[in-house]
Amino acid sequence: MYPRIDHQTISTIVGHPEPVLRNLQITQTYSEINLALSQLLGKNNVSWCAYATWASKTAGKFIRLENVDAAIEEFLRGKDWVRELVRVIPGAMTWFGWKVKINNSFLLKILNETAKASAKEVAKGNLLVFAELAPLYTQFLQSIASNPDQKESNLKAFLDYLWQNQSKENAYDKLEKAYTAYQEAIFETDPKAKAELIFYANVLIGYHEQIRLDPAINNSLNAPIEQILKKKLLGEMEQLIEASIPRFLFQLLSPFLKSYLGPVVQHMATEWRKISTKMLMRIEVPDGHLDLSEDIPLIAYEPAKMFPEELLVIRNPELLKVLEDLDCSPDSSAGSAAKDWGNLGERMNFIADFFRSAQQDEHMFWPPFNAEQTALIKQGKVPPGKL
Template structure:
C-alpha cells in the first residue's frame, strides 16, 4: 500500500547559502530521532513493534515521482530530504544508536549538488597547472609550434575555460548518479519500513519472502537488507553494531558499483574531449585571424594532424591533473560539525583520537564483516591511508567509505535534519 504523503513536492530552490527558503516536506512535523539506545522507538508498545507515522517518509511511488523531476537542483533537494526522512523511519525500527546507510546518504546527497561546482575551480585549476612540470613542458612544445606558425602562445584563460566546461560535465554526471541510486535504494528502504514496522520478533519465513522480491541482479543489496532485518531484532549491542556496519557497507558497495559509469563520466572520459576541443578551437581561431597567405601554414598543420599530435600530451596531463584536483579540491563531504576532504585521510571522530572507532566496532568479531573489510580496507583498524587519490577508482572509494562508515556509525549528529532544525 502506498504510504500517503501530504505534499510530495520537492523543497524550493536553495538560496546562495545552499539552504531552502522554506522548510522541506514534513520537516516541521517529524519527531526528532532519539539518540538514547534505551529509549523506546516511536509508536512501539509491548504488544506491537515500532511503527512509523504515515506520511513521514516517501513511498516507492513518491521516490519515482521525485526521480521524474526535470529541475536538477530541486530534484537533488528532494532526494536529500527524502534520504533524511527514510533515515529517521529506518531508525525508528532499528534504533538510532547506529546510523543506517540512508543516514550517511543524506549528507552525501546534500553535498552532491554543490561539492563539484566550485566557482573558483577554473582559476584554481589554472594556477595549479602553472606549477605542474608534466603539463608545462608539453605546453611549451605546443607554444613552440604556434610560434613557428606565426601564432601567440595558448592563453591560460582558455585552460580555465576548459576547466569550467569540464565542471559542467561533472555536474550532470553527479546529478544522474544521485538520481539513479535514490531511485533504486530509496524504494527498497521504503519497502523495508512498510514490511517490518510493527513486528516484534524475527520471522524467518517473512524475511525470506521479503528478500525473494529483490531483483536477481541485486544480490549484494538483497544481502544488505537481510542484515538490516537481523539487526532489527538483535539484542546484543556489539552484534547489532556489526550487523549494521555489514549492511551499510554492502549497500555502499552496491551503490558504488552502480555509480561507476557516472563517476568515470564525471572524472575521466569527458576531460580529454573537453580540453582538446577548447584548445583546438583557440588555435583554429588564431589561424583564421591571420591574413592570407600567412595562415596557410597553420591551416596545413591543422589538416595534417600536427596540431592535434602536439596537443595530445598536454590534454592527457591536463585530464590527469583535473582528476586529482577534483578529488582533492572539490570532492568533499560536509557532515555535521566538519567538512571531510575525500582526498585526505579521515580524521578520527571527536573524542576518539586514540581509539578511532566506536566502542562496539573497535574490534570486529563477525567473520563475514571481517572478510568484507579485508577485501577493501587497505589499512585494517586504522584511518591512515583512507584518503582517495583518484575517486574514479572503485577500490579507493570503498577504502574510504568503509572507514567512514565504521568510524562515524555511532555519531548521533548524523541524524540531524539536513536543511535546518526541526520544531517540536
C-alpha cells in the same frame, strides 16, 4: 513524527530534469529515510542512508560548481604546462603565418567546460544510486514491522520485491544479505550484536553502491579535457583561418596541429586529474569535513578511540569475512586514507572504516539543511545562500 516517504515521491525526484534541485531533494530524502529507519533500528546506530545524506550533500557542491573558478585559477597559476601551451600554440600558428592569442582567460573557459563535464558525471552517479536504492528503502519501511509474528512473511515479501526489481546489469546478492541483516537487527536485543548487524548491512550496501558508481567516479576524475581542448583550439583556429585558405587545406593540416599539441595537452590532462581529485576527495560531515586522502581521525564522541565500543572488536563471522576483503587495516583506522579515489579497493578501505567510526555518532542524524532551506526544497525551489 517522521515524514512518510512513498514511491511516488521517489519517482518524482528521480524524474526531475534539473540536477541542482534534484540533488537537494535526494539529499533531503536520504536524511528522512534514515530518521524513519531509526524507528525500526533504534537511535544508537545510523543506517547507510545517513552516510548517503552527507555524500549527496558533498556531491551537490560539485554539481553546483561551487568554488570551481577559484580552484581552476589556482591550478593555472605558475604551472609549466600553461607557459608551454601559451608558447607552443602561437609559435605553431606563426609558422603558418597566422596569429592566435592563448591566455588564461581562454584556458579558464576550457577548464570550466571540463568542470561542467565532471559535474554531469557526479550528478549522474548521484541519480543512479538514489533511483536504485531509495525505492528499496521505501519498500523496506513499508514491508517490515517490529512484530515478531510477521518477521518471516514480511522479509519474504520484501525480498520478493527486491528480486523483482533487480537491475539487469547488477546482481543484488549483497543487497539481499544487507536488508536481511537490517531485519535481524530490528529483533536483536544484544546492543553489540545489533550494532554489528547494522554495520554489516551498511558496508554491503556501500560496496554495492561503489561498484555501481565506479564508472561515474572515474569519468568525473578523467573529464575529457584533451578532447575539449583540442576541439576548442582547432575550432578557434578554423574560424580564424577559414576565410584566408581553402577548408580542405586546414583539414590536411589538422592532424599536424593535433600532434603538435599532443604532449602539452596530455600534461594538462594529468594536472586536471589532480585538481578534480582534490575537489572530489573530501566529504562533508555534520561538524566539518573529512579529507579522503587522510586517515579517519579518532572519534570525538569517545575520545582516543578509533571506533565506538560496540564495534571495537568484531565477532559477527559474516561481517569479519567482508572486512577481510575490504579493510586493509583490521580493527584500526590507521591506513584508511585513499590516495586514488578512482580505485574501488582504496575507496572501500576508507568507507569501511568511515562507516565503522561514525555509526554511533549522533551528529549523523542531523538534518542536512536548516528549516527554511528544507521548506523551499520541498516546494521545488533552490534556496538562496550557502547550502
